[in-house]
Amino acid sequence: MKKFATIVLSLAMVLNTFSSFSWGPTGHDVIAAIAERHLTDKARQEIDRLLEGRSIVYYSSWMDNIQNSPYWEYGYNQTKTWHYANVDKGYTYQTMPKNENGDVVVAVTTLADQLANNYDNLTDSMKVDYVKMLVHMVGDMHCPMHSGRLSDLGGNRMKVKWFGRTTNLHSVWDSKIVESARKWSYSEWTDHLDRTSAEYKAAVMSGTPEEWFVETVGYAADVYEYVEGLGEEPNLSYQFVFDFSPLLEQQLLNGGYRLAYVLNTIFDGE
DSSP states (O other): OHHHHHHHHHHHHHTTOOOOOOSHHHHHHHHHHHHHHTOOHHHHHHHHHHTTTOOTTTTTTHHHHGGGSGGGGGTGGGGGGGGOOOOOTTOOTTTSOOOTTOOHHHHHHHHHHHHHHSGGGSOHHHHHHHHHHHHHHHHHTTSGGGGOOGGGTTTTTOEEEETTEEEEHHHIIIIIHHHHHOOOOHHHHHHHHOOOOHHHHHHHHOSOHHHHHHHHHHHHHHHHHHHHTTOSSOEEOHHHHHHHHHHHHHHHHHHHHHHHHHHHHHHHOO
């Protein structure tokens, strides 16, 4: 237990002390699987060593799962705000008051910097945790409701119906739209999405985590506008899936390419 507490206390110190789930297992698996296809040999070898042969897909939902583990109370609860960054209507990510416990942009940027520039001073246990967290958080920052409004807790308090059943907008984007858009396994999603040109990949992999997140903020605004235009507690169903499947596919694909870029930059300087 002390080992886990020490790791997370170190994380908190690195991030200057900074319940929300995302995509669902399928979405996170797709992003990690796409990223894994585009790792350099050097990055893949070091990640394999750290994860003892397990894939990054295996750990893609680890950061959500630890919220239900005995280790949560030993320090990992300090990471609960690292899955998202709320941006209210009329604000940008830059102008929105920041969560004092940190957010997904700060966490991704800081952990990536630690792995890239302070690698030799980190224990293997810290490196393993940082990699697992990056695999998950880069995915999180591409989920629109993880840039949702603080006023409704990222859509958690925005009631909607999904094919006639009461739920909330956050839950729709976490998993329901993925499950409804295609009855595919994560590997089928990966095979069908990862078919783009080298030029597209290069364009998507440019920029910074903050810039990628700002894109997501814009997409979240589009989702809010669409749903609010349907009236109080709208019934989202086939039309919503049709209208937003292109965005869903884009964000899963882009999240995968950008995760590969982050890991390759860390472990191979690319």
